[in-house]
Amino acid sequence: MQQKSASNAETTRPEPSRRFSVAPMMDWTDRHCRYFLRLLSQHALLYTEMVTTGALLHGDRQRYLGHDPSEHPLALQLGGSVPAELAACAQMAEEAGYDEVNLNVGCPSDRVQNNLIGACLMGHPALVADSVKAMLDAVAIPVTVKHRIGINGRDSYAELRDFVGTVAEAGCRSFTVHARIAILEGLSPKENREVPPLRYEVAAQLKRDFPDLEFVLNGGIKTLEECQMHLETFDGVMLGREAYHNPYLLARVDQQLFGVERPVPSRGEVMCQLRPYIERHLAEGGAMHHISRHILGLAQGFAGARRFRQVLSVDVHKTDDPLGVFDHAIELLGSH
Ligand SMILES: Cc1cc2nc3c(=O)[nH]c(=O)nc-3n(C[C@H](O)[C@H](O)[C@H](O)COP(=O)(O)O)c2cc1C
Incomplete structure (x- = not known):
């Protein structure tokens, strides 16, 4: 079993609020983007681009982990499925000061499937559970999972519930649900963000079946009014493309979603x-x-x-x- 990192005892970082977050997006949510978004909202939880365990273990660590202190609350998203490697990378994230580590079980790209990374892992709940357990054993910061509501060939609600239940038993308390099925063949990742249709009701059923777990809804959310509405059902909302293409939306997040009295910056x-x-x-x-x-x-x-x-x-x-x-x-x- 992994040893907990030495820094755990001193880790006093509060659990970040996931009420509103900006999604991990490759090539988009780099450190410059996050610095800018942070000027608009102090409370939004920001995610890095996905970093694979291979890149972190063998590549330029500083490049992948470096960030400005102002970016907090900040989560590192990892791509991988070898428990020991994920645990080692989670430790690096904790040592680098991240507030959370998130495992990518949602990306449908062929490139990552070959290495058992991303959405294809929904077909391997026990491996995801082992990965989460190894990370949780290694760090004191929260370990969360971002996933789809299914993959082609494994798209029933019973299989989704089994996935969440198995991963929750390993200790994961927070799930971010991109509420559409991932098609692993024949569609580009871009197309896979538009089709098949979003099914928020499936994510809502998860919240009903696992009321003690945290569920963050992701996919197709465009306005703060929609966020308010979804927050009646879910613990949090995560916005991707709209936050990037229309970042000024974030300027009212602190007031409208966190109830903070702060003038809206122009x-x-x-x-x-x-x-x-x-x-x-x-x-x-x-x-x-x-x-x-x-x-x-x-x-x-x-x-x-x-x-x-x-x-x-x-x-x-x-x-x-x-x-x-x-x-x-x-x-x-x-x-x-
Ligand atoms: C350019 C781009 C890159 C993305 N990269 C990642 C990624 O690295 N990890 C991940 O989990 N999801 C990734 N996604 C998916 C988003 O996190 C999100 O789940 C998806 O865009 C749906 O949310 P939205 O409708 O609010 O954009 C990416 C999306 C886009 C548009």
């Missing part, structure tokens, strides 16, 4: 707060577009949105004064 204020971070990144040799590509959706919904996107996605590549271009984008926002 878009311009958020940009001004981001500026020193960009300056630091440029001074360290980084490029403006590493960060600006994540903020293109900030102006969504009002007249200057198109020009704003253009300035930050096109003009930014043609200038030797990226901060000047950024300041121009701030001006375009006016008082919005």
